[in-house]
Amino acid sequence: MEYSMNNASLIDLKNLTLEELTEFLAGMGKERFRARQIMRWMYGRLAQDFEAMSDLSKELRSQLSQRARISHLVxxxxxxxxxxxxxxxxxxxxxxxxxxxxxxxxxxxxxxxxxxxxxxxxxxxxxxxxxxxxxxxxxxxxxxxxxxxxxxxxxxxxxxxxxxxxxxxxxxxxxxxxxxxxxxxxxxxxxxxxxxxxxxxxxxxxxxxxxxxxxxxxxxxxxxxxxxxxxxxxxxxxxxxxxxxxxxxxxxxxxxxxxxxxxxxxxxxxxxxxxxxxxxxxxxxxxxxxxxxxxxxxxxxxxxxxxxxxxxxxxxxxxxxxxxxxxxxxxxxxxxxxxxxxxxxxxxxxxxxxxxxxxxxxxxxxxxx
Ligand code: SF4
Incomplete structure (x- = not known):
């Protein structure tokens, strides 16, 4: 993946625009509105992992963590x-x-x-x-x-x-x-x-x-x-x-x-x-x-x-x-x-x-x- 920084197999979702995130999720067979939901978690609520995203199903959170990650800076x-x-x-x-x-x-x-x-x-x-x-x-x-x-x-x-x-x-x-x-x-x-x-x-x-x-x-x-x-x-x-x-x-x-x-x-x-x-x-x-x-x-x-x-x-x-x-x-x-x-x-x-x-x-x- 172009921007993955730690692990080449995980895509850093913070590198994606809303449109790109929507496409990424579509590739996983997920609905469009999920991208907006995840954006809200990452930037509106500053979530640093998928576990925090309580309105996503457990299954989706687990699928996401196998393919993607959320970077942050300290x-x-x-x-x-x-x-x-x-x-x-x-x-x-x-x-x-x-x-x-x-x-x-x-x-x-x-x-x-x-x-x-x-x-x-x-x-x-x-x-x-x-x-x-x-x-x-x-x-x-x-x-x-x-x-x-x-x-x-x-x-x-x-x-x-x-x-x-x-x-x-x-x-x-x-x-x-x-x-x-x-x-x-x-x-x-x-x-x-x-x-x-x-x-x-x-x-x-x-x-x-x-x-x-x-x-x-x-x-x-x-x-x-x-x-x-x-x-x-x-x-x-x-x-x-x-x-x-x-x-x-x-x-x-x-x-x-x-x-x-x-x-x-x-x-x-x-x-x-x-x-x-x-x-x-x-x-x-x-x-x-x-x-x-x-x-x-x-x-x-x-x-x-x-x-x-x-x-x-x-x-x-x-x-x-x-x-x-x-x-x-x-x-x-x-x-x-x-x-x-x-x-x-x-x-x-x-x-x-x-x-x-x-x-x-x-x-x-x-x-x-
Ligand atoms: S002021 Fe410094 S940081 Fe800004 S363009 Fe010039 S060299 Fe680069």
């Missing part, structure tokens, strides 16, 4: 920041690790930031995960199981695919995971509550728009190809003009906007000319800009922007009628940004005690993408 470590941000590290069945971050919002709601790959191939220079390179894609089950594990602890209101990895580099599995998240009998997330962040894989962005509804965030971080090539190597393949064209073509619902993440780095992308170019770049796009001042740290060549440049930059955008929000970094004291906890473990495992990989490598959770 956090290996959980760190909590002073601001309430919680970072979970999950060990996968093959020993790899991913992290997930729960970010409390002002209105007592919470956003869950999930990973889609182990490592990442995009190599953005401001990102710790990028420095590991890509190890592998996550299966749909491994993506949705991050949500299951967090939900087992407390409700989750919004989901952002903004953790480790470039979601569009793992498009098929990500689309499946979104379908599972949206299934009414499962988590029943509204697509309005889910945001996918990309570094700018243009063809996949357009395909995503054709295949499924989801809010789109683009990690922009520069207004010229010269600077963006330096910060984000993907720009050499899909330069700004192509990226902006794809954004203009991305299907949006009424009142929906594309979020542009912009990490402000001193003397790199924080000038008034940058603000002016940004307004031009986003002309005609229903956009919202998240401005994230970079958090400098000793191991990074980049510097935090001066307070006046952040205000000037934001003011310039606001004066031109743009939606521009300054984002506060969350969970800095626990390094709640993609790759940092993994970095810490890797360092510990290789006994490089002199490496302090817990120091903040990123500007913020959002600043990674």
């Amino acid at each position: 956090p290996e470590t959980v760190e909590e920041s002073q601001d309430g941000t919680r970072k979970y590290l999950f060990r996968l069945e093959d020993g790899e690790t991913v992290e997930t971050v729960r970010i409390p919002m002002e209105d007592h709601r919470c956003t869950l930031c999930i990973s889609t790959q182990v490592g990442c191939a995009m190599g953005c220079v401001f990102c710790h995960t990028g420095s590991f390179g890509l190890v592998r894609h996550l299966a749909p089950a491994e993506i949705v199981n991050q949500v299951c594990a967090a939900m087992a602890e407390a409700p989750v209101n919004n989901i952002v695919l903004m953790g480790m990895g470039e979601p569009l580099h793992n498009l098929d599995n990500v689309v499946k995971a979104l379908q599972i998240l949206y299934t009414p009998e499962g988590f029943d997330f509204s697509p309005r509550k889910v945001t996918l962040s990309t570094a700018g894989l243009v063809p996949e962005m357009l395909e995503l728009g054709r295949r499924i509804r989801v809010n789109l965030a683009v990690s922009l971080n520069a207004t010229t190809d010269e600077v963006r090539n330096r910060l984000m190597p993907i720009n050499r393949r899909y330069p700004l003009a192509e990226l902006m064209k794809a954004c203009r073509e991305y299907p949006l619902q009424p009142r929906q906007r594309i979020t542009f993440e912009y990490i402000l780095i001193r003397d790199t992308n924080d000038s008034e000319q940058d603000a002016r170019r940004l307004v031009k770049l986003l002309h005609g796009i229903k956009a919202k800009v998240n401005l994230i001042p970079y958090n400098e740290h000793p191991a990074s060549p980049f510097k935090a922007p001066a307070e006046e440049s952040v205000s000037r930059f934001q003011g310039y955008l606001l004066d031109r009628g743009m939606v521009a929000v300054r984002r506060a970094s969350k969970g800095q004291d626990i390094a709640a940004a993609c790759g940092q906890l993994k970095g810490k473990l890797t360092a510990a495992q290789s006994r490089q005690s002199s490496v302090d990989s817990s120091s903040p490598e990123h500007s913020s959770k959002r600043g990674n993408r």
Whole structure:
């Protein structure tokens, strides 16, 4: 089976969309409605085995356990920041690790930031995960199981695919995971509550728009190809003009906007000319800009922007009628940004005690993408 992870003869039902589960059960001669029932158990009630599914006959439960299994994740470590941000590290069945971050919002709601790959191939220079390179894609089950594990602890209101990895580099599995998240009998997330962040894989962005509804965030971080090539190597393949064209073509619902993440780095992308170019770049796009001042740290060549440049930059955008929000970094004291906890473990495992990989490598959770 394509996604079986432990035992090749058992299919992990968490890898299946409702349609696929229905087909799987039809292959066993079972009724269609059983798929909805099982979805409800796996995601609505977070059941981890067939035994718990008390409205299925004993016979069906036993048949299922001979052919299938239900995977789940248990956090290996959980760190909590002073601001309430919680970072979970999950060990996968093959020993790899991913992290997930729960970010409390002002209105007592919470956003869950999930990973889609182990490592990442995009190599953005401001990102710790990028420095590991890509190890592998996550299966749909491994993506949705991050949500299951967090939900087992407390409700989750919004989901952002903004953790480790470039979601569009793992498009098929990500689309499946979104379908599972949206299934009414499962988590029943509204697509309005889910945001996918990309570094700018243009063809996949357009395909995503054709295949499924989801809010789109683009990690922009520069207004010229010269600077963006330096910060984000993907720009050499899909330069700004192509990226902006794809954004203009991305299907949006009424009142929906594309979020542009912009990490402000001193003397790199924080000038008034940058603000002016940004307004031009986003002309005609229903956009919202998240401005994230970079958090400098000793191991990074980049510097935090001066307070006046952040205000000037934001003011310039606001004066031109743009939606521009300054984002506060969350969970800095626990390094709640993609790759940092993994970095810490890797360092510990290789006994490089002199490496302090817990120091903040990123500007913020959002600043990674
Ligand atoms: S910022 Fe995102 S896309 Fe870039 S290297 Fe890091 S995880 Fe990958």
